Amino acid sequence: MPATIKPFAYLSDDYQKALKLRDRVLRQPLGLYFTEAELKKDENDIHFGLFNGDIILACLILTETENGRMKMRQVAVDSQYQGKGLGKELSLAAEAYALQKGFTVMFCHARKSAAPFYQKLGYHIVGNEFTEVNIPHYVMEKKLALLT
Ligand SMILES: CC(C)(COP(=O)(O)OP(=O)(O)OC[C@H]1O[C@@H](n2cnc3c(N)ncnc32)[C@H](O)[C@@H]1OP(=O)(O)O)[C@@H](O)C(=O)NCCC(=O)NCCS
Numbered sequence: 292m293p294a295t296i297k298p299f300a301y302l303s304d305d306y307q308k309a310l311k312l313r314d315r316v317l318r319q320p321l322g323l324y325f326t327e328a329e330l331k332k333d334e335n336d337i338h339f340g341l342f343n344g345d346i347i348l349a350c351l352i353l354t355e356t357e358n359g360r361m362k363m364r365q366v367a368v369d370s371q372y373q374g375k376g377l378g379k380e381l382s383l384a385a386e387a388y389a390l391q392k393g394f395t396v397m398f399c400h401a402r403k404s405a406a407p408f409y410q411k412l413g414y415h416i417v418g419n420e421f422t423e424v425n426i427p428h429y430v431m432e433k434k435l436a437l438l439t
Pocket residue numbers: 316317365366367368369372373374375376377378379380400401402404405406407408411
């Protein structure tokens with residue numbers, strides 16, 4: 292499948308597509324919805340999508356934090372396309388972007404159910420399990436390094 296990974300701006304058409312995907316994949320299954328405060332966080336962040344033509348198949352958000360640490364959040368792949376390598380492809384592209392911007396660590400709040408996905412990408416669990424959006428999570432992180 293021809294897929295394009297590209298960044299897009301907050302409140303752009305692509306952002307609205309990503310928001311619908313995030314809602315469908317990350318909120319509706321939990322019986323939740325995005326609050327205004329949650330969406331406000333998107334404003335200064337970096338948004339990436341993986342597209343097939345005009346159709347968004349996967350998305351994620353990067354938040355710059357202190358000490359060379361980039362946070363990856365809201366990783367969502369359309370349910371029909373999960374398990375086909377798209378999440379991995381998009382996450383690796385986000386890591387390459389962060390590294391190129393001078394960040395040395397990528398971290399995330401990983402759902403416990405998705406922890407094996409991050410483990411396969413080289414992330415490890417830091418600290419104890421905690422609850423977010425009513426489900427168990429771990430902080431997981433990965434040191435970013437150039438491939439030699
Ligand atoms: C978790 C998610 C982002 C992974 O993306 P994906 O495109 O489905 O995963 P990929 O196909 O790129 O998988 C890469 C590897 O991780 C494994 N993997 C992916 N999701 C997994 C899961 N939930 N449990 C165990 N292994 C998983 C795949 O089997 C694959 O292994 P392989 O390299 O040995 O073949 C995606 O399934 C998704 O959106 N899930 C629902 C929402 C969610 O949980 N988001 C993460 C929030 S922290």
